[in-house]
Amino acid sequence: xxxxxxxxxxxxxxxxxxxxxxxELLTIKDVAQFLGRSNNFCARTYPFRNxxxxxxxxxxxxxx
Numbered sequence: 001x002x003x004x005x006x007x008x009x010x011x012x013x014x015x016x017x018x019x020x021x022x023x024e025l026l027t028i029k030d031v032a033q034f035l036g037r038s039n040n041f042c043a044r045t046y047p048f049r050n051x052x053x054x055x056x057x058x059x060x061x062x063x064x
Contacts, residue, residue, distance in 0.1 A: 012059035025052040
């Protein structure tokens with residue numbers, strides 16, 4: 001990961017944590033609300049496991 005991507009990743013984590021400060025795992029509904037997208041779009045686009053995704057994984061996918 002280059003410096004620009006590392007900075008973007010860090011900002012994404014901070015952005016997510018500002019909205020969900022006490023969560024490390026987010027539901028499909030949380031992500032859909034956060035991104036302003038449908039539950040179906042999020043479920044198809046991001047790698048949820050048991051309908052959950054970690055903040056770190058979501059930030060990584062948003063960085064890519």
